[in-house]
Amino acid sequence: MRYLPLTSDDRAAMLATIGASSIDDLFVDVPAEARLDGPIAGLPNHASELAVERHMGALARRSRAAGEGPFFLGAGAYRHHVPASVDHLIQRGEFLTAYTPYQPEIAQGTLQMLFEFQSQVARLLGTDVANASMYDGSTACWEAIVMARRITKRAKALLSTGLHPHYRSVARTMAKYTGDILVDGDPSLDAGTDWAALADSIDKETSCVVVQYPDILGRIDDMTKLAEACQAAGALLIAVVTEPVALGLIKSPGEMGADIVVGEGQSLGVGLQFGGPYVGLFACKTKYVRQMPGRLCGETVDANGKRGFVLTLSTREQHIRREKATSNICTNSGLCALAFSIHMTLLGEAGLRQLAAINHSRAKAAAAELAKVPGVSVLNNSFFNEFTLLLPTTARPVIHKLAEKDILGGVSLGRLYPDNTGLENGLVVAVTETVTEADIAAFAAALKEVLA
Amino acid sequence: MTALNRAGWRPEMNVAGGADDNVTFTGNRALMLEEPLIFEIGGSETTGVDFDEAAPAADLGSLARTAPIGLPGLSESETVRHYTRLSRQNYAIDLGLFPLGSCTMKHNPRLNEKVARMPGFADVHPLQPQETVQGAYAVIHELAEWLITLTGMDSVAMSPKAGAHGELCGILCIKAALEARGEDRRVILVPESAHGTNPATAAFAGFTVEDIPATEEGRVNLEALKARLGPDVAGVMITNPNTCGLFERDMKAISDAVHAAGGYVYCDGANFNAIVGRVRPGDLGVDAMHINLHKTFSTPHGGGGPGSGPVVLSAALTPFAPLPFVTKQGDSFRLIEEENAGEDHPQTFGRMTAFHGQMGMFTRALTYILSHGADGLKQVAEDAVLNANYVLRSLTDVLDAPFAASGPCMHEALFSDKGLAEGFSTLDIAKGLIDEGYHPMTVYFPLVVHGAMLVEPTETESKAVLDQFIGALRSIAMRAKNGDPALKTAPHFAPRARLDETLAARKPVLAWEG
Numbered sequence: 014m015r016y017l018p019l020t021s022d023d024r025a026a027m028l029a030t031i032g033a034s035s036i037d038d039l040f041v042d043v044p045a046e047a048r049l050d051g052p053i054a055g056l057p058n059h060a061s062e063l064a065v066e067r068h069m070g071a072l073a074r075r076s077r078a079a080g081e082g083p084f085f086l087g088a089g090a091y092r093h094h095v096p097a098s099v100d101h102l103i104q105r106g107e108f109l110t111a112y113t114p115y116q117p118e119i120a121q122g123t124l125q126m127l128f129e130f131q132s133q134v135a136r137l138l139g140t141d142v143a144n145a146s147m148y149d150g151s152t153a154c155w156e157a158i159v160m161a162r163r164i165t166k167r168a169k170a171l172l173s174t175g176l177h178p179h180y181r182s183v184a185r186t187m188a189k190y191t192g193d194i195l196v197d198g199d200p201s202l203d204a205g206t207d208w209a210a211l212a213d214s215i216d217k218e219t220s221c222v223v224v225q226y227p228d229i230l231g232r233i234d235d236m237t238k239l240a241e242a243c244q245a246a247g248a249l250l251i252a253v254v255t256e257p258v259a260l261g262l263i264k265s266p267g268e269m270g271a272d273i274v275v276g277e278g279q280s281l282g283v284g285l286q287f288g289g290p291y292v293g294l295f296a297c298k299t300k301y302v303r304q305m306p307g308r309l310c311g312e313t314v315d316a317n318g319k320r321g322f323v324l325t326l327s328t329r330e331q332h333i334r335r336e337k338a339t340s341n342i343c344t345n346s347g348l349c350a351l352a353f354s355i356h357m358t359l360l361g362e363a364g365l366r367q368l369a370a371i372n373h374s375r376a377k378a379a380a381a382e383l384a385k386v387p388g389v390s391v392l393n394n395s396f397f398n399e400f401t402l403l404l405p406t407t408a409r410p411v412i413h414k415l416a417e418k419d420i421l422g423g424v425s426l427g428r429l430y431p432d433n434t435g436l437e438n439g440l441v442v443a444v445t446e447t448v449t450e451a452d453i454a455a456f457a458a459a460l461k462e463v464l465a
Numbered sequence: 466m467t468a469l470n471r472a473g474w475r476p477e478m479n480v481a482g483g484a485d486d487n488v489t490f491t492g493n494r495a496l497m498l499e500e501p502l503i504f505e506i507g508g509s510e511t512t513g514v515d516f517d518e519a520a521p522a523a524d525l526g527s528l529a530r531t532a533p534i535g536l537p538g539l540s541e542s543e544t545v546r547h548y549t550r551l552s553r554q555n556y557a558i559d560l561g562l563f564p565l566g567s568c569t570m571k572h573n574p575r576l577n578e579k580v581a582r583m584p585g586f587a588d589v590h591p592l593q594p595q596e597t598v599q600g601a602y603a604v605i606h607e608l609a610e611w612l613i614t615l616t617g618m619d620s621v622a623m624s625p626k627a628g629a630h631g632e633l634c635g636i637l638c639i640k641a642a643l644e645a646r647g648e649d650r651r652v653i654l655v656p657e658s659a660h661g662t663n664p665a666t667a668a669f670a671g672f673t674v675e676d677i678p679a680t681e682e683g684r685v686n687l688e689a690l691k692a693r694l695g696p697d698v699a700g701v702m703i704t705n706p707n708t709c710g711l712f713e714r715d716m717k718a719i720s721d722a723v724h725a726a727g728g729y730v731y732c733d734g735a736n737f738n739a740i741v742g743r744v745r746p747g748d749l750g751v752d753a754m755h756i757n758l759h760k761t762f763s764t765p766h767g768g769g770g771p772g773s774g775p776v777v778l779s780a781a782l783t784p785f786a787p788l789p790f791v792t793k794q795g796d797s798f799r800l801i802e803e804e805n806a807g808e809d810h811p812q813t814f815g816r817m818t819a820f821h822g823q824m825g826m827f828t829r830a831l832t833y834i835l836s837h838g839a840d841g842l843k844q845v846a847e848d849a850v851l852n853a854n855y856v857l858r859s860l861t862d863v864l865d866a867p868f869a870a871s872g873p874c875m876h877e878a879l880f881s882d883k884g885l886a887e888g889f890s891t892l893d894i895a896k897g898l899i900d901e902g903y904h905p906m907t908v909y910f911p912l913v914v915h916g917a918m919l920v921e922p923t924e925t926e927s928k929a930v931l932d933q934f935i936g937a938l939r940s941i942a943m944r945a946k947n948g949d950p951a952l953k954t955a956p957h958f959a960p961r962a963r964l965d966e967t968l969a970a971r972k973p974v975l976a977w978e979g
Binding site for chain 2 (some may be wrong): 014015016017019022023024026027028030031032033036038039040041042043044047048051052053054055056057058062065066068069070073074075076077078079080081086088089090096098100101102103104105106107108109110111112113114116117118119120121125126127128129131132133135136137141142143145146148149150151152153158172175177179180181183185186189190191192214217228231232233234235261262263264265268277280284285286287288289290292303308309310311312313314315316319321322323326327328331332333334335336337338340341342343344345348349351355357358359360361362363364365366367368370371373374382389395400412413416421424427429431432438439442446455
């Protein structure tokens with residue numbers, strides 16, 4: 014077998030060195046009732062590279078790739094162009110096949126990259142510090158809520174109705190078992206956010222307020238007043254960013270006073286990948302750094318005085334603190350963080366601003382075009398590259414009919430909020446730089462046909 | 466003159482430079498190249514990406530981001546060079562043996578990478594209409610079937626994002642099952658030798674954690690465990706093969722005792738590589754076990770993730786598995802998520818993450834599994850165990866192996882620092898190995914062994930590689946026993962000497978401040 018280098022002669026010689034007569038001797042501690050005589054029945058045996066590639070290729074062709082036609086889905090995962098050099102660099106074996114940098118003398122590549130990543134993320138989100146990444150945005154969001162509980166010693170979190178419903182679900186799942194109290198709900202089809210009402214709901218039991226920016230319906234708003242209200246009440250403002258490209262154009266949550274900013278970094282470098290692996294962003298004010306979950310990379314010097322980097326403040330983490338750790342997380346999303354960081358480095362500030370501006374302008378053009386379809390209107394009075402369309406009918410069947418015309422026309426609110434019939438006419442549409450004018454025209458024409 | 470490269474040689478170092486001082490002007494040493502931070506070489510106007518149109522004007526009023534962000538850009542050529550240079554400061558499996566115990570650093574086949582990049586897997590949105598993503602569902606379903614069959618379990622939850630997230634999934638299933646039974650059991654028992662994630666996970670989910678003592682031979686003390694079981698115990702978390710590298714001989718008896726007392730058995734599957742294809746955890750009474758796809762099934766570790774931690778479940782815990790998951794109906798696949806769970810999966814404990822889990826890892830793991838097949842996976846376990854025992858028995862004359870008398874080891878060989886010269890420690894041996902061109906083994910874990918050194922060679926190493934490694938480790942062990950002072954300052958030939966971790970923690974610098 015192509016991945017197994019031992020020969021029969023090697024195996025015999027090694028068994029002799031060990032003093033075992035057969036390989037079975039090495040498995041004597043397995044209880045007799047659990048020992049298998051041969052390969053597990055009913056499963057195929059090994060296969061050539063050609064055969065496996067053929068099989069997997071056939072499966073891959075059973076899905077419609079986003080790039081095959083007009084594509085307008087977002088709702089927490091965005092299709093952006095990823096420069097070719099990103100994928101080349103993350104496939105360098107020294108990055109791809111390295112482990113967590115526990116031996117810093119021979120892991121400076123990963124460590125310096127993480128330091129750069131943390132610095133880029135902190136600047137993008139407008140905060141002081143960021144960690145070396147989390148699994149994804151949804152789990153980062155829950156960890157931020159737990160962190161706010163640790164800091165404020167209060168357990169009630171107010172979730173904006175504009176928070177991604179999957180993120181809300183993750184928080185609900187966990188809160189059931191941790192005793193945290195969540196105040197949440199479905200969004201209303203309003204042009205603006207629910208943030209003013211949230212500010213009025215803060216009380217002395219409130220640990221944090223969680224808002225998404227841009228939110229699930231694509232709305233953007235100024236969170237300065239909400240941050241002030243949180244601060245006045247001793248609560249923390251947690252901002253969730255699922256589309257980091259937006260922050261090349263609109264103010265960062267940190268600039269508006271958010272205490273903890275988490276997000277999904279998938280937009281930069283990572284690609285859609287059917288939902289994972291992605292890269293959770295986690296950033297906060299310096300004063301809270303010792304309550305952060307996850308890995309942190311820090312600068313130091315070596316024995317010769319040369320600058321170097323190490324994983325640090327690990328007394329927060331499970332391998333040291335065990336049941337008293339800030340989280341059970343034992344990894345980060347290293348390779349996706351690398352992809353994010355490379356893409357961000359390629360863009361730079363000027364490139365990011367230009368990319369964001371193009372996204373916004375393309376989305377405005379699409380919104381204007383789609384609003385011309387009879388019966389269709391745009392909910393938002395503000396958005397970045399994603400907005401909500403109100404259709405004259407239930408959106409879910411429309412999505413399937415559009416797919417039959419080879420147009421992937423967004424995410425229906427019915428898919429996201431299946432129990433809420435009040436939202437069923439809503440359709441969330443994302444428009445990135447990958448969308449062409451022809452795509453927009455095709456979408457508008459098909460929508461018109463489907464609704465006719 | 467200000468040297469661009471702060472990391473390397475600087476004028477204020479007050480050395481002449483040149484070969485005599487072993488110092489160069491650049492700080493470089495031939496192929497060992499220093500590299501500044503992007504913040505030192507990039508510019509806010511520089512970019513490595515071209516666009517087809519100029520930035521259109523936007524009218525966002527006070528929400529417009531006007532202040533400088535401080536994000537440096539590099540041209541593509543500079544970017545490629547920056548990250549290529551950084552990459553060369555990393556050790557990696559592609560360079561050599563990476564014997565980190567409990568981490569299973571095996572070869573990462575490149576076919577996996579090629580398959581994961583097929584557009585039907587890589588360029589697919591998680592919320593696309595179901596009829597347009599049947600291939601993606603097919604991969605999830607096919608991998609799930611393999612994992613269920615290989616473990617002899619009832620079902621598998623695919624969405625957990627990593628091993629520790631999988632632990633959380635299993636523990637939440639146990640919580641939900643107890644809740645369904647109307648029982649409020651608060652205690653999870655965990656052996657002292659467990660991975661730190663086990664107690665952290667149990668605590669994260671609101672359980673109280675208590676230690677299970679070990680026997681002198683490095684296994685769970687069955688009698689002590691039985692004595693502690695009772696109506697307050699929700700379950701146990703046991704790693705098998707355990708972190709001392711041993712198979713828990715009494716695993717079935719442990720499971721039977723825990724079940725008889727009304728509890729559940731969580732198995733930490735981090736070490737599944739030792740038994741895959743040879744032993745099915747389902748035959749040992751396990752109720753839940755996570756499988757690190759990045760360990761047993763060769764998905765790349767990527768310098769620290771992403772992982773992927775599907776959790777196989779017993780029939781007792783299956784009703785509580787998280788959303789979403791894929792079912793097969795005839796030739797097509799269907800997603801069970803929030804909207805249809807009420808009908809099809811009413812007792813689910815809920816959702817653990819947005820979307821479906823680590824699809825990019827599923828494609829790689831399935832590719833790996835299909836490449837090996839049932840016969841190849843059995844051979845994987847056998848060669849992994851053979852390699853570990855070969856290392857163990859080849860070094861017991863120079864290194865203390867505390868459990869050498871406890872029987873064969875499984876996938877990893879455990880040594881201690883007993884017998885080293887005064888003032889010499891496991892850390893010195895680890896750093897000495899770096900100079901010999903190896904990544905060190907896992908050190909100071911498990912905590913139950915003083916100065917632990919846990920060596921996991923994996924099955925993808927040849928005998929020749931192991932023989933050279935054994936020779937190198939033997940040489941370093943002898944130096945540590947003889948008190949060679951040069952070992953105290955190792956590594957001497959790495960891109961960096963020992964780093965000041967105390968300074969890093971005392972005065973944290975976590976972001977570029979220039």
